[in-house]
Amino acid sequence: MTVLVFWGIILAFCISFALLKWSDLKYRRKRLPPGTMGWPIFGETLDFLRYGPDFMKKKRAKFGSVFKTHILGCPTVISLDQELNRYVLMNEGKGLVPGYPKSMLDVMGKTNIAAVHGSAHKFIRGSLLTLIGPEAIRDQRLPEIDKFMRNFINNWDNKTVDIQEKAIEMAFYAAFRQIIKAEYDLICKTFKAEFDKVATASLSLPINIPGTNYYEGLQARKKIHKLLKQIREKRSASGKTHDDMFAELIGNEKSRYHLSEEQIFDQIFAILYSGYETVSVTSMMAIKFLHDHPKALQELIEEHLAIRERKKPEEPIDWNDYKSMSFTLAVILETSRLATVVNGVLRKTTQDLELNRFFIPKGWRIYVFTRDINYDPLLYPKPFTFNPWRWMDKSLESHSYCFLFGAGGRLCPGKELGMVKVSTFLHYFVTKYRWEEVGEVEIIKFPRVEVPNGLHVRVSKH
């Protein structure tokens, strides 16, 4: 028996070793970047997800800042070389299109902005900007957001609230209310429950059997489609006019941005998905950083009280007020830098390419890992210190290597909308309340920023 176990272990060891070697040999071609490919199929996905920045650090020490690996089901080149990162982001047309995982594309839709490129991308992006560009924000989005935030934080006095939970709700419902207004109260909870399944599925293994996140996400996508179709039919039968994004998307029949039903639904998914975790994490972490840095909090409160002083008590904030919030914007940028939500972006090669003297085969992924530049001491002296004042020099935001919102043709089109939401949330929160943390707060920063036990604060009126 013991002999059998012994030979069993030896056999398992030999098979593992052979598989690892096979995987490496398969990819050992001339001039591919250095690196290891890990296990067949799984590659090095587990290490990558589990150790994140440390995985990168180790690999960089061994292979340099451009190396190959196999993650999320694909042979991938990871680049920590910011020159190369900039090149990849700026040169989509040279065979470097978005390369998001299959599960994400399946639940988010084939005509989703992240799935299309070339002229199709220009068209979808143009349509999106009519909804979330600066003019639309000034005239339509901001007044709605103002109303939403006011109500949202209205009854927190003398309560202990979990800011993480509230920020998640705020980010979703603020976006959803702009998409569907008249039917909002009726369907917002059902819609959120289904959309949360879609969001979870976007980062899952694409195994389509009942019980998996991927399967649940696909089912949720179908339910959401059904719901949207019903709303569309009811609206058209009633003949009433509506003033929300859904109505704008449907009513574009005669404009240059006339979208098919599938494109309209995918556009809605894109707006909800892209502005969800980005806005919720930034709002939560801004509250956390402000709590820990009283000088910054004081300056922020003064900025917002000055706005309130020139207004009647219930008067909403407008575009000019928002544009005067220069310190608030600095706080948001510094928060986004230190609590990185988008660690990097994925691209896929549509042809064999030569990059940094390396050969990258057609169909490989490139993970443009931008997270590290956020902590670069040359760009951000004392990089681990929360210092919003560094952003008061506007040239930092437009620096060629500031990748907080991406770069090139995919530069975040929702940046201003995101800023408006977080600023308005902060405006009402800090002018109305003081708060103190309750209990220990443990923050995880990778692969996503989260507070496992919540960020509980005791809130009271000023």
Ligand code: HEM
């Ligand atoms: C406030 C925090 C936000 C951050 C840090 C952020 C960050 C980013 C980054 C880094 C990209 C580039 C992705 C790539 O190159 O593949 C991006 C793209 C995008 N963002 Fe944001 N974003 C934020 C808010 C929003 C909001 C509120 C929306 C609302 C709709 C939004 C919509 C999008 C869309 C649709 C794209 C894809 C653009 C394209 O492919 O052309 N973002 N964002």
